[in-house]
Amino acid sequence: MGMSEKECISQVDSNIEDSLCGRKSQIQLLLSLLGTEGLPACPSLFIYGNASSGKTLVVKTLLTHLQVPCVFINCVELFNSRLIYDKILTTLCPAGIERPSKCDNMNDFVRSFKKLLNNKSLSEQTVYLVFDKAERLRDMDINILPALFRFQELTSEKVCTILITEIVWEKFQSGRGFWKPFIIHFPDYSKDDLTEILCMDCPAEYEVQFYFSYIQLVLSIFYQACRDLRELRHxxxxxxxxYIEPIKNGEATCDDTIKLWKNIEPHLKKALQTVYLREVSSAQWEKLQQDESEAPIQSLSARTHIELPFFTKYLLIAAYLASYNPAKSDRRFFCNRTGKLTRREKLVKKHERTTNHLLGPKTFPLDRLLAIFYSVVEGKVAPSANIFMQISSLVSLHLLAQVGGDDQVDAPKYRCLVSLDFITSVCRTVGFDVKRYLYDFL
Known part of the structure; x- marks a missing residue:
């Protein structure tokens, strides 16, 4: 490699590292694998990491700086193989040349791709095919993934296939002649990286140091519960x-951190309860910030609970009871008994040092959840697949957490993630007195 090429790469490297935080090692590794003019790139790359870890941003920024021919495919928008083939051929087709006809399978696509590159005379340049949300490719044609990983070999052209996903490589392997790509992991941002990135949103009328102090306060509340950059930025x-309301009212200055903190602390803690399950849009939130009364927030929270399906509410109630009641108390609450404690049971409960709510939610098996659900739900409900689908929906909404059950032999276990105030609001919409069935309130 000549000196001019090295200087070009180092200049690109420094420019990108200035614009992207916490991704120095990944940038240097990608630059070494993407190749240079006259040298081939790695045939296929597999980039994985959690959401908002900078995978797509780094790849797009690198390819833009290198000014190489590339095609970005979002596998959510292009949900089948025909749309993907058409997108690639349309993007690479130069002006004045007739675009190849639509491709129905991988064989037609490979022939059209080779013909297109010959017409465009790209023999000295590497073409990059970037597939974002690549886990969707597993649901498409059975041969699309093996072919993409060996696409350079199939076309005899300089082609680099890049897959970007949030799941690990083992979920893609299926023993169908896979060519293992070069795997790159993007770890989560550290707290210092998140602080530096969030400080880039500092308004022009305020100093960076003032906004830096505000970001540190935000992270002190949310960092333990949320590492998602998009959620934290939002x-x-x-x-x-x-936060700046006391400054605008003349009650404090930018240096009065204690007054500013006391003003913002209850609002941040309230937002912590719905960090992944937003009750309002951004416009509604700004409107509520201008309203000093608390009634709109409470009514809005109740309205959100009403939107849950009827049986889903009772499943959530059953999950809460299973998490905060000891298993030995189920017979007392859900069989033909009054639920009152005997004298001996009252004496045992009196000497218990801590309550179940202070100890936190406990895990419970699926059969116990269903048993409590069928005991508390109004009317008779026939067991069906719909009930299990609603349990999965509660897990997706982060109202329940699935603790086990990855093994086909073991039954899944769950833990309820909602607070007492949350479940009380849900019970109010269906007329269910949850405290009557809680062991701590006997």
Missing amino acids: LAILNFSR
């Missing part, structure tokens, strides 16, 4: 107007 921007 919360920081929405709550900043409440």
